Amino acid sequence: MRIIVSIDESTTIGKRDAFLAALAYSNLHQEMELADQLLKRVKVHDSGLYVTTAMSKTDQGGTGSSRFIRDRADLQLVRRARAWIAVLHELGADGPNDPLFRALTVKGGLRSYPAKRERGKKMRPG
Template identity: 55%
Template sequence: MAGARERAAVADGGQEDCGGPDADAGHRGRPDPTRVRGKIRLWRQEWAAAGGEVDRAAALTLPHLLKCRKQCDESTNIGKRDAFMLTLNYSNLHRRAELTDLLVKHVKILPTGLLVTTATSKMDRQAKGSTEFLADRDDIRLVDRAKAWVSVSRSSTPTPLHSPSSAP
């Protein structure tokens, strides 16, 4: 009879009935949700009692950006790319995925700043994208760094903005 039991375990995905109210409703293999719901209720009460605030990491400050950017050797193509990426990320507060999805065609260089189109983002449920104007500043020189990197990375096909392979 052990063979029939093994075949039944394989048939239901190798999971046994975990009991609980869902087991009787035909949801074999799922854990009892009442324990999880109780833990979530307790967590919500503790979170609200603590002030209900999310503990977030501090944003990158200008002094830290300048310190990081000092490490970039802007006489090399990779250094130009790194300095531009740091400055762009600081200016537009991109998430990593948004920054890596940018293409050269998504950045329009204007005399007083950049027009950056983020194709999609985590918060963009309809995938419409958004375009932001980033004003240049004397302390970060965003336009100069964009011009330096785009001149290095120009090619006939759309390339990722961060791609070192597009550099000559």
């Protein structure tokens, strides 16, 4: 929790990192699961998030599992999710099949990659 509290959420990178850390903490996601998460698989509600993990270490077939994660005052998942999704919208990266988490430049813009990159627009795990 100290890591989440120490993040400067006034920046684009901080909004991403705070939401990523809170989601990882609340749902015990592994790095690869977060890096591969798509925007359409996270539904934001006033009381929490409904998250579908499409593929994990134990679900290589990608049948997926869904879970509602109730918001907590210390994690503020809903506020952080809405702030990050608003950033994605401003950057034009909020399509349903776009990655939920994106690599950013130092100034907070989208990092661009070669078209033939294996992971496409997804962040690297870790």
